[in-house]
Amino acid sequence: xxxxxxxxxxxYSVLVFxxxxxxxxxxxxxxxxxxxxxDKSVIAQYFVYIYNVLQGDWGYSQGVPxxxxxxxxxxxxxxxxxxxxxxSLLIGIxxxxxxxxxxxxxxxxxxxxxxxxxxxxxxxWWAIMxxxxxxxxxxxxxxxxxxSISALDRGISYSDxxxxxxxxxxxxxxxxxxxxxxxMRNSMLLTVGEDYILTARAKGLSEKYVLxxxxxxxxxxxxxxxxxxxxxxxxxxxxxxxIIFSWPGIGLLTFxxxxxxxxxxxxxxxxxxxxLIIIANFSADLFYSHIDPRIKVGGGNV
Amino acid sequence: xxxxxxxxxxxxxxxQDGLVKAVNSVNLRIEKNERVGLVGETGCGKTVLSxxxxxxxxxxxxxxxxxxxKSKDILKLSEREMQKIRGKEIAMILQNPxxxxxxxxxxxxxxxxxxxxxxxxxxxxxxxxxxxxxxxxKIPLAEKRANEYPHQFSGGMKERALIAIGLAxxxxxxxxxxxxxxxxxxxxxQIIKLMKDMTKQRSMLFITHDLEVAAEICDNIAMMYxxxxxxxxxxxxxxxxxxHPYTQGIFNSLPNRGLKPIKGMSPSLIDLPSGCRFYQRCDxxxxxxxxxxxxxxxxxxxxxxxxxxxx
Amino acid sequence: MYKYRKIGxxxxxxxxxxxxxxxxxxxxxxxxxxxxxxxxxxxxPNRNHLLGTNNMGQDIFSRLVCGTRATLIVGFGGALLMxxxxxxxxxxxxxxxxxxxxxxTRAVDVVMALPMFPLLIMLAMFLKxxxxxxxxxxGILGWTGCARIIRSQVLLFSESNFISGVxxxxxxxxxIMVKHVFPNILPLVLVKFVFATQDCMLMEVGLGFLGLGxxxxxxxxxxxxxxxxxxxxxxxxxxxxxxxxxxxxxxSLAVASVGHSFENEINPxxxxxxx
Numbered sequence: 001x002x003x004x005x006x007x008x009x010x011x012y013s014v015l016v017f018x019x020x021x022x023x024x025x026x027x028x029x030x031x032x033x034x035x036x037x038x039d040k041s042v043i044a045q046y047f048v049y050i051y052n053v054l055q056g057d058w059g060y061s062q063g064v065p066x067x068x069x070x071x072x073x074x075x076x077x078x079x080x081x082x083x084x085x086x087x088s089l090l091i092g093i094x095x096x097x098x099x100x101x102x103x104x105x106x107x108x109x110x111x112x113x114x115x116x117x118x119x120x121x122x123x124x125w126w127a128i129m130x131x132x133x134x135x136x137x138x139x140x141x142x143x144x145x146x147x148s149i150s151a152l153d154r155g156i157s158y159s160d161x162x163x164x165x166x167x168x169x170x171x172x173x174x175x176x177x178x179x180x181x182x183x184m185r186n187s188m189l190l191t192v193g194e195d196y197i198l199t200a201r202a203k204g205l206s207e208k209y210v211l212x213x214x215x216x217x218x219x220x221x222x223x224x225x226x227x228x229x230x231x232x233x234x235x236x237x238x239x240x241x242x243i244i245f246s247w248p249g250i251g252l253l254t255f256x257x258x259x260x261x262x263x264x265x266x267x268x269x270x271x272x273x274x275x276l277i278i279i280a281n282f283s284a285d286l287f288y289s290h291i292d293p294r295i296k297v298g299g300g301n302v
Numbered sequence: 303x304x305x306x307x308x309x310x311x312x313x314x315x316x317x318q319d320g321l322v323k324a325v326n327s328v329n330l331r332i333e334k335n336e337r338v339g340l341v342g343e344t345g346c347g348k349t350v351l352s353x354x355x356x357x358x359x360x361x362x363x364x365x366x367x368x369x370x371x372k373s374k375d376i377l378k379l380s381e382r383e384m385q386k387i388r389g390k391e392i393a394m395i396l397q398n399p400x401x402x403x404x405x406x407x408x409x410x411x412x413x414x415x416x417x418x419x420x421x422x423x424x425x426x427x428x429x430x431x432x433x434x435x436x437x438x439x440k441i442p443l444a445e446k447r448a449n450e451y452p453h454q455f456s457g458g459m460k461e462r463a464l465i466a467i468g469l470a471x472x473x474x475x476x477x478x479x480x481x482x483x484x485x486x487x488x489x490x491x492q493i494i495k496l497m498k499d500m501t502k503q504r505s506m507l508f509i510t511h512d513l514e515v516a517a518e519i520c521d522n523i524a525m526m527y528x529x530x531x532x533x534x535x536x537x538x539x540x541x542x543x544x545x546h547p548y549t550q551g552i553f554n555s556l557p558n559r560g561l562k563p564i565k566g567m568s569p570s571l572i573d574l575p576s577g578c579r580f581y582q583r584c585d586x587x588x589x590x591x592x593x594x595x596x597x598x599x600x601x602x603x604x605x606x607x608x609x610x611x612x613x
Numbered sequence: 614m615y616k617y618r619k620i621g622x623x624x625x626x627x628x629x630x631x632x633x634x635x636x637x638x639x640x641x642x643x644x645x646x647x648x649x650x651x652x653x654x655x656x657x658p659n660r661n662h663l664l665g666t667n668n669m670g671q672d673i674f675s676r677l678v679c680g681t682r683a684t685l686i687v688g689f690g691g692a693l694l695m696x697x698x699x700x701x702x703x704x705x706x707x708x709x710x711x712x713x714x715x716x717x718t719r720a721v722d723v724v725m726a727l728p729m730f731p732l733l734i735m736l737a738m739f740l741k742x743x744x745x746x747x748x749x750x751x752g753i754l755g756w757t758g759c760a761r762i763i764r765s766q767v768l769l770f771s772e773s774n775f776i777s778g779v780x781x782x783x784x785x786x787x788x789i790m791v792k793h794v795f796p797n798i799l800p801l802v803l804v805k806f807v808f809a810t811q812d813c814m815l816m817e818v819g820l821g822f823l824g825l826g827x828x829x830x831x832x833x834x835x836x837x838x839x840x841x842x843x844x845x846x847x848x849x850x851x852x853x854x855x856x857x858x859x860x861x862x863x864x865s866l867a868v869a870s871v872g873h874s875f876e877n878e879i880n881p882x883x884x885x886x887x888x
Contacts, residue, residue, distance in 0.1 A: 117866060
């Protein structure tokens with residue numbers, strides 16, 4: 001059952017990939033210079049294109065291989081994305097779980113409003129405000145970039161990069177916490193209202209036990225399937241944050257690609273984002289199939 | 303000493319549509335080893351009554367009156383003291399077995415955790431007792447089944463598992479909320495027999511909308527209508543001589559007695575009429591019934607009714 | 614908490630209405646032609662220029678007022694298309710069930726997993742950004758969340774027998790979907806619409822910021838971008854940078870608070886009486 005589920009999910013990932021490739025192909029085909037083999041039929045071209053993409057030949061941007069360019073930038077983006085995703089999941093889930101459990105309290109209402117506020121502000125505006133406050137006025141962080149000018153003499157140090165990445169990471173985290181929080185709180189509200197929670201309480205179990213043993217595990221199930229969507233949301237937000245902070249990742253690359261109307265580069269960015277989301281989805285599926293007994297054990301009513 | 307004595311209980315709660323007066327001045331007594339059936343239509347307040355007893359209502363709910371469990375008013379207990387009573391002294395079997403079992407925990411563990419909690423056994427011993435409980439509720443291959451998840455159980459088996467959870471800690475009072483709802487005829491008969499066998503040494507409040515099911519299991523029957531009790535008597539007396547027009551109406555709507563439904567709908571618990579609550583649907587309604595709210599009166603030995611016909 | 618939400622609703626609707634009025638009457642409200650150079654570059658706010666001028670000497674207040682239109686049109690238009698597609702797919706999927714449901718659910722899963730924002734960027738650039746392109750792209754890329762929720766609601770609702778009752782009378786499927794199913798899920802559709810509006814507005818300004826706004830309209834995103842890139846921020850020229858950012862934040866907050874009030878209104882789960 002679990003294998004069957006995972007095979008099905010892999011099939012969808014492949015489908016997602018093919019559709020994405022199909023769209024990028026359709027766009028690139030209309031841009032004459034950007035792709036060879038125009039003399040063949042459309043379908044043949046499509047398969048040649050897919051073959052090339054799978055081979056790692058993603059075309060060229062101003063003479064530079066797109067994949068190589070993106071690969072290098074991806075590293076920088078992940079420096080921001082990985083900590084931000086981890087932090088926002090950790091904080092969002094904890095806060096959401098806490099207030100989903102203590103729903104209806106005064107504190108719950110205030111936190112809900114703060115989160116609504118946070119979510120309503122666009123990411124570039126958070127970035128601008130944070131730089132204004134923390135870098136410009138308080139001088140706690142650098143204004144942008146990924147290393148100090150002094151690094152030219154002394155070489156790049158990890159602490160210098162960390163120092164430069166701190167504010168972008170904080171900004172992206174702040175921007176993305178409300179999403180996870182809201183999902184988790186909602187999931188808690190739904191779970192707390194389930195009949196089996198009443199059964200658990202009717203057994204005389206303590207509130208803490210009910211929370212940890214009965215509520216959280218169930219509330220996490222829908223969360224797990226939503227996490228990849230949050231990742232996609234974060235990747236989109238990160239574009240703006242990298243631009244404002246001049247962080248040399250995929251986001252800044254996107255901005256340059258738009259300015260240069262460089263479709264082969266944009267194609268590469270779409271493909272790499274598709275791959276990141278597919279990986280996130282598949283990890284979530286793998287985890288989900290492990291924690292939901294309906295999939296792990298399988299078997300319907302006997 | 304009665305096991306449970308409910309005195310003048312009122313349970314009201316606020317919703318956005320208004321104040322719901324779900325339970326109004328209910329008096330009910332359950333003796334040791336006595337099984338009382340609480341019969342009424344959906345939405346008459348019987349489930350709220352049962353949740354008032356085990357105190358699993360929102361903290362904002364207004365509860366007045368007394369609920370004496372072995373002479374102790376459980377409405378005055380702290381939440382912690384109440385947790386010691388739930389599952390050990392008073393157990394509840396919820397309706398709808400498909401949603402009342404936790405989908406991510408093994409059935410055996412769901413039974414064992416109550417045993418482990420209340421009887422101070424080791425986890426392994428509790429699990430062994432859980433298997434025994436599954437055997438007691440006639441689940442075949444109990445040892446294997448204990449390690450399965452609820453989705454691997456059929457509807458009837460889930461109901462049995464729920465009963466096992468309720469009975470696991472030798473509780474003295476069982477509240478069963480419609481345990482036969484949604485089951486097919488054969489399974490229903492099996493569950494009724496099981497409930498009967500398993501509760502011989504226990505007291506039970508059996509909630510149902512089905513008078514015939516109640517009659518098979520219960521010694522006494524309390525009829526509930528629009529948030530209050532309207533008739534209370536021994537099961538035989540209710541069947542031989544139903545006094546309240548509502549009870550008579552229910553009998554007339556049974557398949558073997560004419561299948562004639564009661565006209566109209568029960569009043570909303572938010573907007574209750576000031577007179578008799580059955581006034582609008584009653585074949586015997588008189589002018590006086592419209593404004594005067596009847597009191598519960600004892601007609602014969604232990605047969606109570608709330609109706610101005612007998613005033 | 615309930616009363617509190619009502620206040621949120623009133624404030625939200627008022628702010629939203631104010632923005633809509635500003636958008637409608639922007640030609641009257643704007644003191645200058647937003648494209649014309651009407652003053653010296655980078656004038657501070659003064660009597661002639663309420664919010665000063667930008668680096669080209671254009672009046673910022675006029676540009677701000679005229680920029681309201683793009684955001685509102687794309688916000689409402691995109692949301693309308695999103696919710697329209699989402700609702701149709703959701704209703705059909707939930708109502709018919711079986712193979713059709715299976716197929717549509719899978720389709721939703723697949724579209725949901727596409728890298729929406731990068732695709733939006735690439736396609737917007739490819740199709741030449743304009744108000745209509747943006748609305749169209751947001752609609753066809755963003756309907757999945759709505760479809761998913763509507764479907765589950767329709768499923769819940771179809772469980773009540775009365776649908777089969779209406780069917781038994783001999784009503785056609787389309788008649789039932791339009792006359793019976795749709796009115797019952799309308800409140801949810803409305804909530805989805807409001808939140809979709811917020812998303813589309815933020816995306817519109819975001820795309821403008823990236824340089825993908827409608828070239829024939831003024832938009833806030835582009836204003837923020839230009840102020841940021843040309844150093845308005847490092848030089849402390851707050852009147853250049855702040856107005857468009859504050860405007861989109863305000864607008865987005867207003868829409869969100871309307872959405873949350875609606876959501877609270879229709880969520881029966883929060884009103885349960887038993888723990």
